[in-house]
Amino acid sequence: MSFIRRAATVLAATTALTAGLALPALAHVSIQPGSAEQGSFSKVAFRVPNERDDASTTKVEVSLPTDHPLAFVSVKPVPGWKVQVTEGKLPAPVKTEYGDLDEAVTKIVWSGGEIKPGEFQEFEVSLGKLPTDVDQLFFPTKQTYSGGEVVDWSDAPKADGSEAEHPAPLLKLVPAAAGGGHGAPASAAPAAGTPTAAASAAASAAPAAAAETSQADSTARLLGGAGLVVGVIGVVVGVVGLRRRPTA
Template structure:
């Protein structure tokens, strides 16, 4: 009985661990989320920035913007945001820097940086290459495009898939006014983790069922 129960527990733990590991890997990337974002429309984009270092804090983030006319940053206590523009008046980058006295985003933590942006390019996908700076002077660039076979690179650039605009010039799934701030992408990770836990409990139940059936005369 002990042997059967142990095998069931190990199977459950392994299954849940695989799912949770996949969630953790995705969560370690700098990502962008903008529900309802559409070509030619306005949206609110949230950049989620985790600190991967075990010894240093994230103290600055620069995001390259694809030449849009309007970008407004959401106030973030302890951080200063700077919007850069080209001679044509288009926004080309936004940089957030930790204020003096702010240690930044510590190891094991993450921070959300939010902007209102538009009109978005009339493209199916738009990338926002990012540069993450640490308190020890190290710099990580999130600027790699997806591989031709669809696999994810080590440091992928944050990107958005944009819905197409309708024939009348309005956007599907978007709005020409500023959108409400999106929910955290952490909800997806928590949802997947819940699936992993449920799967593990189901595997344990199957193991216990096998034990009880084996004990029947």
């Protein structure tokens, strides 16, 4: 019996480890995909999971960077949700190929909808042009629940490389591929010289294939973890069977 208890303990530990490896990819507010080319016009999705069992997410507020502002921002409608795009003055004018930028989109708020427990929602946004002088952009996000709780996803990465308690959604920027590709189709790019105040309607949304690919990756991790647990169970059952086998 002591052997069976030890085997059960090993199985429980393996199950906990597998869950720990598989679930973090599904938690926290994140950007899908997590990277884009510098200097590109790109479509991203803010993926918002509901992390509560007794409340629904009813409001999502995303703040856009003002130190590296984006001249052109447009949003894709989400059924059941209202969206408000806010422009504001920048702390200091920023020089761009479209001229000096002194105001830009600073905040996007989705409200009126509902993300129920055990569900997630993706809010798609077209952004551009992405800066070429930095390798990442942060998008602090506030998630409001039906019970009144507000979770502020605004923590920067820790110096030791470990994940913060409430990490801000992060978009990594990589050098443009050879040939001058910019990720999103050319139709997403507005004409040069278009004023920032009209930027919200300028860029068009690209296909959602990247978000679907990320979702498939998360599912594969879960299935892989489940396979590991099943394999451990098989080993435990086999060893128990051998110990009970009568000797000749």
